[in-house]
Amino acid sequence: MKISLLGAGAWGTALAVAASRMPQHTVTLWARDARQQRAMQGDRSNPRYLPGHSFPEGLRISQLQGTYLRAHLATQDLVVIATPMAGLRDMLVLVADLAVPVAWLCKGFEAVSVQAGPGLLGHEIQSHCAPGVKAGVLSGPSFSMEVAQGQPTALVAASAHASVRNALVDAFHSPQLRVYASEDVAGVEVGGAVKNVMAIATGLCDGLQLGLNARAALITRGLAEMTRLGLALGAKPETFMGLSGLGDLVLTATGDLSRNRRIGLSLAEGKSLEQAVQSLGHVAEGVYSARTVLQRANALGVQMPITRCVVALLEGQLQASEAVAALMGREPVAEM
Numbered sequence: 046m047k048i049s050l051l052g053a054g055a056w057g058t059a060l061a062v063a064a065s066r067m068p069q070h071t072v073t074l075w076a077r078d079a080r081q082q083r084a085m086q087g088d089r090s091n092p093r094y095l096p097g098h099s100f101p102e103g104l105r106i107s108q109l110q111g112t113y114l115r116a117h118l119a120t121q122d123l124v125v126i127a128t129p130m131a132g133l134r135d136m137l138v139l140v141a142d143l144a145v146p147v148a149w150l151c152k153g154f155e156a157v158s159v160q161a162g163p164g165l166l167g168h169e170i171q172s173h174c175a176p177g178v179k180a181g182v183l184s185g186p187s188f189s190m191e192v193a194q195g196q197p198t199a200l201v202a203a204s205a206h207a208s209v210r211n212a213l214v215d216a217f218h219s220p221q222l223r224v225y226a227s228e229d230v231a232g233v234e235v236g237g238a239v240k241n242v243m244a245i246a247t248g249l250c251d252g253l254q255l256g257l258n259a260r261a262a263l264i265t266r267g268l269a270e271m272t273r274l275g276l277a278l279g280a281k282p283e284t285f286m287g288l289s290g291l292g293d294l295v296l297t298a299t300g301d302l303s304r305n306r307r308i309g310l311s312l313a314e315g316k317s318l319e320q321a322v323q324s325l326g327h328v329a330e331g332v333y334s335a336r337t338v339l340q341r342a343n344a345l346g347v348q349m350p351i352t353r354c355v356v357a358l359l360e361g362q363l364q365a366s367e368a369v370a371a372l373m374g375r376e377p378v379a380e381m
Contacts, residue, residue, distance in 0.1 A: 048216050049073045049107070049118055050125045051136055053081060055094040055327065056150055057127025059189035062095075063222055065104040066195070070216065073121075075107040075114070077132075082108045094327070098193045114139075121145050123212045125183070129328050130155055134170050141175035146212040148181045148202070152237030153334035154341060163344050164337030166234040166278070181209040182230060183217070184237045185288040186296035188303075192222065199223040201289045203233040225288065232284030235275035239352070240294040241305045241331030242338055243267035246355050247298035248309020249365055263351065264298050270349045274338070277345040305331040312358060313365050335359055 048064055050057045053076035065072040076082045085091050086106040090099050100106075109117050118124050118140060126136040126149040133151055140147050154164035165173070171180050181204025192198050202213035202224050210226040218224040227233055246267065250259050271294065272285045284290055297303045308329050311321035322332060335356050342349045354371050357363040363371065 046123065046212075046215055047071045047073075047121045048123045048125065049075065049121045050127050051075050051139075052077070052127030052132070052150075053085065053091060053094065054127060054129070055091075055189035056187075056192075057125070058091045058095045058098075059193040060125065060127070060150070060183075060217065061104055062098060062101060062193050063195070063219065064216055065101045067219060068103070070103075071105070072103065073105040073107045073117070075109070077128075079108065079110075082106060095189060095193055098190075115143075118145060119143055123148070123216050125150065125216075127151075129153075130167070130330060130334065133167055134174055137171055137175040137178070137180075141178060143178065146180070146206070146209045147175075147178050148183050148204070148209060148213055150183055151330070152184060152234070152241060153330040154238055154337040156333060157337055157340060163341045164334070166231065166238065168230045168234060179206040179209050180204065181206065181213065182233055182237075183213055183224075184233050184293065186292040188296070188300060190302060195221045197221060197223075199225065199288055199292075201225050201227050201233055201287065203227040203230045203289070205230060227284065227287075227289075229281045229284045231278050232275050232280030233289040235278060235280055236271060236285060236290040236293055238330075238334055239267070239271040239274060239338055240290075240297045241329070242335045242352050242355050243271070243294055244297040244303050244305035245309040245312075245329075245331045245335070245359075246351050248303075248306035248311075249313050249358070249368065250309070251306075252310040252313025253365060253369065255369065260299070264294060267298070267351055268294055270347075270351055273347050274342050274345070274349065277342075277347050304329040308332060315365075318359055318361075331355075332359060 050061045061074040124147045130151040130153040157164045185200035202210050204210045214224045308321050339356050354368040358368045
């Protein structure tokens with residue numbers, strides 16, 4: 046199987062490494078930055094985003110651009126877009142007229158400034174700029190470093206098209222990486238977007254040493270917020286009890302490798318948002334998508350009080366302790 050991954054961040058690189066361990070695949074990894082392409086080709090590794098992991102012998106690094114890149118992609122059995130959410134639209138335009146199955150890895154809502162109206166999920170972006178492409182999303186609880194190390198991981202391949210789901214399973218399912226199929230694209234994408242926001246909140250909770258009771262309450266109520274928004278966007282409720290909902294939320298909210306959790310921990314230490322982001326060296330999607338999640342929820346009339354407090358904290362309207370007080374001071378309501 047011929048597989049190309051567009052985007053050589055930590056997650057795209059980790060999946061390229063995982064797929065290229067299987068001898069039946071020919072895997073190509075492409076980076077937008079030509080300097081990074083040359084460095085990866087020479088070092089046979091990606092020290093910027095995935096240090097300490099050498100590339101398998103069969104992993105190819107592409108230095109193609111423009112029409113040459115498009116011609117290469119047309120020959121593939123699967124194209125995987127591994128950019129942050131901010132780059133998804135441009136990549137979908139690149140592959141818009143291809144007959145190849147396409148999937149993306151990014152999690153979040155597109156920033157409102159990109160287009161008029163509310164921020165969009167990946168499948169909504171695709172319906173606007175590449176409606177003819179058979180596409181889907183690969184998501185679930187996964188840290189790139191553990192996938193690159195070959196540690197056991199389970200993901201969800203979601204698409205309305207069986208051919209895309211099957212292509213993703215064929216590409217990545219292995220003894221180390223289990224891939225489940227789903228038709229609920231909206232549910233899988235909402236889970237991937239909202240869990241990043243909740244991880245910031247949980248990092249804040251842990252950084253303030255509020256205790257395990259508070260962490261459990263925050264994760265549980267975060268799942269409720271995620272589910273409410275997902276249902277309003279047409280998702281299936283059972284999706285949020287699966288890998289891309291509860292599974293990804295628990296991992297991202299509690300795992301020490303979580304970038305979004307580390308943002309919350311840094312804010313609890315008194316660092317500014319700029320200092321917290323700079324200390325990561327990587328993208329923390331929750332920082333950029335929190336406001337868009339809230340705007341989409343407001344437009345749908347969905348109550349998301351934890352998300353609202355995270356946005357206020359990120360925008361400097363609340364201090365860490367004030368955000369906690371705002372949540373605990375809300376009027377009593379029924380659990381739902």
